[in-house]
Amino acid sequence: MVDPKGFLKVRTRHELAERPVAERLKDWRDVHQSTGPGPWTAEQAARCMDCGTPFCMTGCPLGNLIPEFNDLLSRGRWEEAYERLSLTNNFPEFTGRICPAPCESSCVLSIHQPATTIKLDEQTIIDQAWSLGLVKPRPPQRLTDMTVAVVGSGPAGLACAQQLTRAGHTVVVYERADAIGGLLRYGIPAFKLEKSLLDRRLEQMEAEGTRFRTGVEVGRDLGWDQLRARYDALVVAIGSTEPRRVDLPGRELKGIHYAMDFLPDPTRKLMGREPINNIDAAGKDVIIIGGGDTGSDCLGTALREGAKSVTVLQIRPKEPSSRPDDRPWPTYARLYNPTSSMEEGGHYEYAVDSLEYLGDGSDDRISLDQSSAPTGFDRDHEGRVRGVRVVDVSRDDQDRIVPHPETERVLPADLVLISIGFAHPETATLTGQTGIGLDPRGNVARDADYATDRDGIFVCGDAGRGQSLVVWALAEGRSCAAAVDRYLTGATELPAPIRADERAMTLPVAGRRPR
Numbered sequence: 483m484v485d486p487k488g489f490l491k492v493r494t495r496h497e498l499a500e501r502p503v504a505e506r507l508k509d510w511r512d513v514h515q516s517t518g519p520g521p522w523t524a525e526q527a528a529r530c531m532d533c534g535t536p537f538c539m540t541g542c543p544l545g546n547l548i549p550e551f552n553d554l555l556s557r558g559r560w561e562e563a564y565e566r567l568s569l570t571n572n573f574p575e576f577t578g579r580i581c582p583a584p585c586e587s588s589c590v591l592s593i594h595q596p597a598t599t600i601k602l603d604e605q606t607i608i609d610q611a612w613s614l615g616l617v618k619p620r621p622p623q624r625l626t627d628m629t630v631a632v633v634g635s636g637p638a639g640l641a642c643a644q645q646l647t648r649a650g651h652t653v654v655v656y657e658r659a660d661a662i663g664g665l666l667r668y669g670i671p672a673f674k675l676e677k678s679l680l681d682r683r684l685e686q687m688e689a690e691g692t693r694f695r696t697g698v699e700v701g702r703d704l705g706w707d708q709l710r711a712r713y714d715a716l717v718v719a720i721g722s723t724e725p726r727r728v729d730l731p732g733r734e735l736k737g738i739h740y741a742m743d744f745l746p747d748p749t750r751k752l753m754g755r756e757p758i759n760n761i762d763a764a765g766k767d768v769i770i771i772g773g774g775d776t777g778s779d780c781l782g783t784a785l786r787e788g789a790k791s792v793t794v795l796q797i798r799p800k801e802p803s804s805r806p807d808d809r810p811w812p813t814y815a816r817l818y819n820p821t822s823s824m825e826e827g828g829h830y831e832y833a834v835d836s837l838e839y840l841g842d843g844s845d846d847r848i849s850l851d852q853s854s855a856p857t858g859f860d861r862d863h864e865g866r867v868r869g870v871r872v873v874d875v876s877r878d879d880q881d882r883i884v885p886h887p888e889t890e891r892v893l894p895a896d897l898v899l900i901s902i903g904f905a906h907p908e909t910a911t912l913t914g915q916t917g918i919g920l921d922p923r924g925n926v927a928r929d930a931d932y933a934t935d936r937d938g939i940f941v942c943g944d945a946g947r948g949q950s951l952v953v954w955a956l957a958e959g960r961s962c963a964a965a966v967d968r969y970l971t972g973a974t975e976l977p978a979p980i981r982a983d984e985r986a987m988t989l990p991v992a993g994r995r996p997r
Contacts (some may be wrong), residue, residue: 489527489591637666645967773794925948958980
């Protein structure tokens with residue numbers, strides 16, 4: 483360590499400065515003023531305590547060597563810091579920007595001070611490595627005669643493909659969209675993850691030998707069994723894309739969409755491609771059902787499109803600002819941490835449940851008249867949503883939702899975005915064409931080594947785990963690659979940070995129960 487008392491000398495945590503709200507709402511660029519190293523970088527890294535037992539590493543499924551790269555960062559040894567970070571993480575520029583950093587919840591320093599800036603340190607190292615030309619293709623020294631198809635190009639599929647390519651196998655990644663990246667491409671707005679970061683990684687992977695096929699929907703354009711017959715192994719990394727539904731009365735009204743129907747088009751326009759769904763928030767009263775990260779992304783997107791108003795409904799109470807008693811260190815605690823989009827505008831309503839979608843022609847329970855109707859609404863637009871009936875709620879001792887009828891009210895809306903997560907992967911063609919098994923939650927069933935009940939077919943990421951974090955997807959992709967390599971060759975030197983049956987270091991959280 484440069485200074486074993488660094489955490490005593492520097493007690494404040496430094497965050498990257500963001501551009502003024504009025505400025506950043508006019509474009510889709512990164513919300514931060516800069517992402518390179520600053521005068522604070524070394525001293526912030528020196529706050530790392532180099533703990534005898536680094537609990538931060540147990541909070542990270544990748545097993546990132548956090549004290550080691552923090553020490554190297556504090557010394558300004560960029561190449562060594564990059565090499566140490568790259569030992570465990572294929573794409574730290576992604577996790578450094580969009581991961582909620584469970585490692586920081588496990589930081590020992592966070593018991594009595596703000597946690598070490600692990601996430602920002604990671605981002606700083608990789609950004610500097612790119613600027614210094616340290617990130618180069620790493621093609622295999624020799625090629626095997628084995629071939630692998632990876633279906634899905636999200637973080638799990640890309641990590642798996644890169645690891646297998648570097649092991650010498652011929653890897654082809656299939657993606658049904660017109661561009662590689664999965665949710666990294668079309669699900670996360672550019673103001674959180676600029677697509678040039680993804681593009682340069684894909685260039686590196688192509689230089690290493692990974693091949694990409696876009697616009698191919700396996701199961702429709704090419705059969706799953708056909709694909710398995712062509713390759714020595716098949717990896718299913720299709721994510722969890724079947725949305726959880728809010729089928730309230732009035733769901734048939736126009737103007738009600740899932741978040742993932744709304745988010746891709748702005749990115750498509752930035753890429754010079756035609757929008758697909760043509761859902762625009764400009765001039766509209768927008769209601770977003772769901773207050774998680776995706777809801778925040780919808781908020782920032784709607785504000786940039788010029789929404790008249792945006793209201794985000796969250797069924798949970800507002801998160802606490804400090805760790806609650808039932809989330810003891812070093813488990814992950816969900817705390818109130820406003821996103822950049824939340825700071826840009828909009829209004830959050832907490833502990834609120836949605837009851838009904840209301841449109842023109844609804845009975846007199848709707849409290850809107852024509853003069854207060856959403857912008858652009860007129861009597862010729864019957865069949866469109868114009869309001870959402872909501873109610874305040876609480877939970878009883880058995881964690882059941884209890885509505886407070888006297889709080890029922892109607893919020894104006896002519897665009898409703900449903901953003902409450904994903905239920906399971908889309909598996910109709912996969913199961914129909916291969917007979918592959920599913921688990922009780924609808925995910926692709928697998929053993930602890932990522933193997934399905936069909937020989938030579940493996941599954942990783944959200945398709946097998948269920949909806950999770952990008953850092954878990956990367957860890958699964960790396961581990962699945964090791965399992966595939968062992969299946970093909972009988973042994974492997976690829977790292978496998980987690981088993982498929984491992985879960986996050988957290989306490990059980992009661993989910994939403996039926997009323």
